Amino acid sequence: MASIKTVNSNYQLKESDFIGLRRNDLSSSPNCSSEFHIRFIVSHDFAELTLVGKYVALSPDDIVMVSSAQPINIINRGAPVKLSVFSERLHAPTPLNLVVVGDNPMVHDLMSAGERTLRFIVYRQLRNQITQRYFDLLTELERQDLQDVFIDYQREMTVGLLMTELLRHHEERISITGSYFPGKNIRHVNADTQSGMIFTYLVAHNADATLKETACGRL
16 A cells, blocks of 8 residues: 655554455465565655664665565654655566566565565665656555455556566666665575675674675575
């Protein structure tokens, strides 16, 4: 569900923010492969936030993508910040197959990490009309009657199209140092994914990182 929030100090994203989320969705099938929960947090200001205990600096139009329905505390460390939050529930194989078969292993690993593992990817330099129009369309669709299966189908397809736009030219858009990638238990790794893990480890252990642990112990 789309919403606009002005965060002065602390705001919590809840499980109930997701469209049609039932109380037992997360506990009934922990490895459910047919449903995915995605959050998009769009910053409209320069922001200093804490997400999942991690510091994140955002500029206007930066986007944070979180693949989980778990509650998230957004802590604002600076001036009041305006955020758009989209909490979306999707079904496989479409439109999530667009991500699974995409050429972005970091997004693939984020989805594969499971909904109980809170991780996120930060996209920067997204001041383009396509991305904004998908968000605008999604906002408009979610003002409609989502019990209408045609409207809900259009909503889900719009989320899929938005994700394909985020995948396009992802090398220039994903902030490796700003993102919080899945941990070492993820086995689908290529050079990009390994780089993300290494940067995450170095940022968290910049005072005590060793070459051996960086190269071997954390992957």
